[in-house]
Amino acid sequence: MITLLDYGAGNVRSVRNAVEKLGGTLHTVSSSEDILSAEKIIFPGVGNFENMIQVLNRKGYMAPLREYLASNRPFFGICLGMQALFQGSEEDLSYNESLGFFNGRVGRFKTALSVPHMGWNGIHLKQDSPLMKGISEDARFYFVHSFHLIPHDPAIILTTTTYDYEFASAIQQGNIIGTQFHPEKSGKHGMQLLENFIKLSDFTPRGRVDIPGKGLSKRIIACLDVRSNDQGDLVVTKGDQYDVREKTNAADKGSVRNLGKPVDMARRYYEEGADEITFLNITGFRDFPLADMPMLSVLEQTSKNVFVPLTIGGGIKDYTDAGGRHYTALEVASRYFRSGADKISIGSDAVHIAKAFVDTGIKTGKSAIEEISRVYGAQAVVISIDPRRVWVASPEHAGSHHVIKTQIPGPNGEIYCWYQCTIQGGRTAVDLDAVTLAKACEKLGAGEILLNCIDRDGTGAGFDLELIRAVKQAVSIPVIASSGAGSEAHFSEVFAQTNADAALAAGIFHRKEVPIAAVKAHLAQCGIAVRKAADV
Helix, strand or coil, X not given: CEEECCCCCXXXXXXXXXXXXXXXXXXXXXXXXXXXXXXXXXXXXXXXXXXXXXXXXXXXXXXXXXXHHHCCCCEEEEEHHHHCCCCCEXXXXXXXXXXXXXXXXXXXXXXXXXXXXXXXXXXXXXXXXXXXCCCCCCCEEEEEXXXXXXXXXXXXXXXXXXXXXXXXXXXXXXCEEXXXXXXXXXXXXXXXXXXXXXXXXXXXXXXXXXXXXXXXXXXXXXXXXXEECCCCCEEEECCECCECEECCCCCCXXXXXCCCCHHHHHHHHHHHCCCEEEEEECCCCCXXXXXXXXXXXXXXXXXXXXXXXXXXXXXXXXXXXXXXXXXXXXXXXXXXXXXXXXXXXXXXXXXXXXXXXXXXXXXXXXXXXXXXXXHHCHHHEEEEECEEEEEECCHHHHCCCCCEECCCCCCCCCCXXXXXXXXXXXXXXXXXXXXXHHHHHHXXXXXXXXXXXXXXXXXXXCCCHHHHHHHHHHCCCCXXXXXXXXXXXXXXXXXXXXXCCEEEECHHHHCCCCCHHHHHHHHHHCCCCECCCCCC
């Protein structure tokens, strides 16, 4: 029997699904006695450290957890669940007392690389632990964090990982184990690690080892645009410059392109080696009460068989349904997280939030970006930017907007341009440029940028390298390149020329024009690190 310590924040559904798929039986903690009587505990901490400690104190779980840990019964802390074992974190501005089972604290990454550290990275094994049985030396696991352990005793370090510099990525002392990475989101290697924890009873390491692993890989993300078709069914669709209807002539309204069912396609992409899967809800379902939102069911069903990170975008804002019930953006995001999402993507609402911040210079603390980041951590908030090029004769003609000198002249030979943000699926332009939007959202607490380009969407002409390069140079958080991929070479081009952290595609994967495995094989041939497509 596995006891799951679910304190109410973030996506723990994936841990539950992974354990049950492996044949384990779960019991969820509802009282202190559940902790004290447990045989094995998994603690998947997700979100913000300060919020986690406050919840544990409020529920009265700190003392029974300390007693359980002192008994050396098997304990597996994941991400924040591992960080809680130490004395405190730089993320906790209130300096709350943590579990303090190990000496040491948690500090923020001090690096010029993108923070959060996000993606598939290798591990350098330091102890011969039964927990790592059956896991190959070249295994990569999924990381998503801005803070890392600084333990006082190097003897407890199970693995290290390099992200600019080496840090402790897993710890173990006796049967007390913790990983910074997420095994439930790490494909077959993560599932093997969880299976070891479920089936073994004694995890005592057999001595020291020194087995290096691989480094960080670039992420390939499959995107599924999901909407309701004219019959009311959820389908995966794909547009050309955001138009998702098949038309025979200019007067024809056309029907929504139907490329498949979202749950089935997500599972297919997982099996083909996608490093992440993103659902963009482009219908909105504004008339549904939150409890009946169709995308909640999509996430719940997908997370049963897909063990890589899931992002959901669309409709994550304050809204009132047809029945008059009001929901905050935080409530909507919370339901998505509890249904299986690891990250949420905010689009049009982020433009309004950023514009207000740019105009006033004031953080209200009440915007969707700030509230979701405060509770779930910056790594859980992705900003989806949909800009168009605006060519100008000179930088002065762009006003205060961020201007670049372009290698793609405008219709009248212009050699300068800026990227104007849009909302409502590209239908409405806003007086805000993409670089300014990205910088503002980072300051407000966002942890990643999904950078689309309406001009390139559906063209197969390649990513807009100038746009991606401009935004990547302006922010310190990860940037996902999107829109325009038409061949394997476009992926190597965007990584080599912009240093994007990830690349996303939709139509070419849906139509099987360019398989994910072919993209990864091409990148490997170009010397660009990728997770093997077979590691699912």
